Amino acid sequence: MNAEIKDLRIVEEAKRPLSMNPKKFALWLFMMSVIMLFGAWTSAYLVKRADTGWAEIILPDMFWVNSVIVMLSSVTMVWAYRAAKRDSLEQLKLALGLTFILGVAFLAGQYIAYTEMVELKQHLTGSNVSHSFLWILPAVHGAHLVSGLIFLAMVMVSAFRYKVHSRNTERLEMCATYWHFLGGLWLYLFVFLLLNP
Numbered sequence: 001m002n003a004e005i006k007d008l009r010i011v012e013e014a015k016r017p018l019s020m021n022p023k024k025f026a027l028w029l030f031m032m033s034v035i036m037l038f039g040a041w042t043s044a045y046l047v048k049r050a051d052t053g054w055a056e057i058i059l060p061d062m063f064w065v066n067s068v069i070v071m072l073s074s075v076t077m078v079w080a081y082r083a084a085k086r087d088s089l090e091q092l093k094l095a096l097g098l099t100f101i102l103g104v105a106f107l108a109g110q111y112i113a114y115t116e117m118v119e120l121k122q123h124l125t126g127s128n129v130s131h132s133f134l135w136i137l138p139a140v141h142g143a144h145l146v147s148g149l150i151f152l153a154m155v156m157v158s159a160f161r162y163k164v165h166s167r168n169t170e171r172l173e174m175c176a177t178y179w180h181f182l183g184g185l186w187l188y189l190f191v192f193l194l195l196n197p
Contacts, residue, residue, distance in 0.1 A: 027174055031181050034144060038137070038185065042192055045133050049196060055128040056197050059190075060116035063138075066109040067190050070183045073102035077179050080172065087166045089159070096156045099179070103149045106186075110142050137189050141182070148182050151175050 048054065080095035114135070117123075122131040155175045158164050164172050 021170065024174060027178060031178070034181075034185070037140075038189070041133070041137060042189075045137075045192075046196065048129050048133075053128070055130050057122060057130050057134050057193065058120050059134075059193055059197070060113035060120070062109050062113035062116055063190055063193075066106050066113065067187060069102055069106045069109060070186050073099050073106065074180055074183045076102060077176050081169070081176050084159075084164055084169050084172055085166050089162060089165065092164060093156070093159050096152065096159055100149065100152050100156060103145060103152065107142060107145060110138055113138065134193070137193070141186055141189060144185075145182055148179055151178060
């Protein structure tokens with residue numbers, strides 16, 4: 001009798017479908033498509049780099065500063081998530097605000113980096129394709145970061161309306177996942193360009 005009940009339980013457990021929130025699934029699908037996009041571009045970069053006439057690129061000093069900014073923004077995002085889990089709502093709002101400010105600072109830093117590239121005579125429409133890569137890769141990443149800031153702003157509005165707390169962290173978790181993804185993507189691009197001038 002006990003064996004039959006155990007077998008029945010195993011059959012019932014096997015029938016339970018594995019489920020994932022559709023919004024989280026869509027986010028992961030989107031992030032995978034972004035990985036494929038940048039993977040294709042960095043592969044094309046390596047192929048073109050092997051061609052004759054490739055001009056060595058000089059990375060703007062601001063890229064170093066921006067890398068620190070993006071790491072700090074991940075730290076403040078972790079702080080925000082932990083604050084929400086503890087129901088420290090004032091800390092949550094502060095941490096989200098700092099994350100947003102650091103995101104805007106990163107974009108401002110990228111603008112400064114572009115002015116440095118112009119001073120270094122590394123133009124988007126220059127005669128060498130290497131300089132085009134140096135403009136396009138950070139620009140497309142920056143566009144994705146703008147979408148991250150919009151998502152973050154939406155979560156901040158929810159936090160200020162006290163809709164983000166220990167029992168309701170789904171949107172914050174998704175925002176944090178995307179934010180850390182964007183930070184990791186920037187660090188990948190920076191190290192890639194650093195190692196393949």
